[in-house]
Amino acid sequence: MPKLQDEVAYKLLKIIEDEPHLSQREIAKKMGVSLGKTNYCLKALIDKGFIKLQNFYNNNKKSAYIYLLTPRGIEEKAAVTYRFLQRKLKEYEDIKQEIEKLESEAALANVEAGRDEP
Numbered sequence: 001m002p003k004l005q006d007e008v009a010y011k012l013l014k015i016i017e018d019e020p021h022l023s024q025r026e027i028a029k030k031m032g033v034s035l036g037k038t039n040y041c042l043k044a045l046i047d048k049g050f051i052k053l054q055n056f057y058n059n060n061k062k063s064a065y066i067y068l069l070t071p072r073g074i075e076e077k078a079a080v081t082y083r084f085l086q087r088k089l090k091e092y093e094d095i096k097q098e099i100e101k102l103e104s105e106a107a108l109a110n111v112e113a114g115r116d117e118p
Contacts, residue, residue: 008033010084012041013069013077016051020066042067050076 011031015022022030028038045051050073053065069077 006080006083006087008037008041009045009076010080012038012045013050013073013080016067016073017069017077020068022067023064045073048076049073 008031012027015027015030019026024038024042025035027042028035031038042051046053049070051067052070054068055065
């Protein structure tokens with residue numbers, strides 16, 4: 001999966017694992033994406049066999065479902081989590097290096113300007 005899809009899949013699988021009873025609308029709100037995108041992503045994960053729907057038989061609202069991770073979904077979540085973590089660690093290291101470079105440049109600019117403060 002490309003980087004953006006990994007991030008969306010990670011968030012979606014995490015939400016489903018933590019709160020399987022949420023509606024698509026509630027999932028969309030938690031993810032900060034549109035209801036249409038949420039529906040599209042859920043269908044894709046269902047088609048891949050990563051999640052399944054289960055109806056609340058004892059619920060008055062017969063259209064109420066819960067989303068459950070399948071064994072393949074649990075494996076995929078672990079793989080997506082690892083890739084997501086690796087990407088975030090790389091971003092962290094890049095930002096850390098950029099901050100160190102900017103601090104050095106600022107300190108040098110202050111010395112050149114005759115100020116002793118960084």
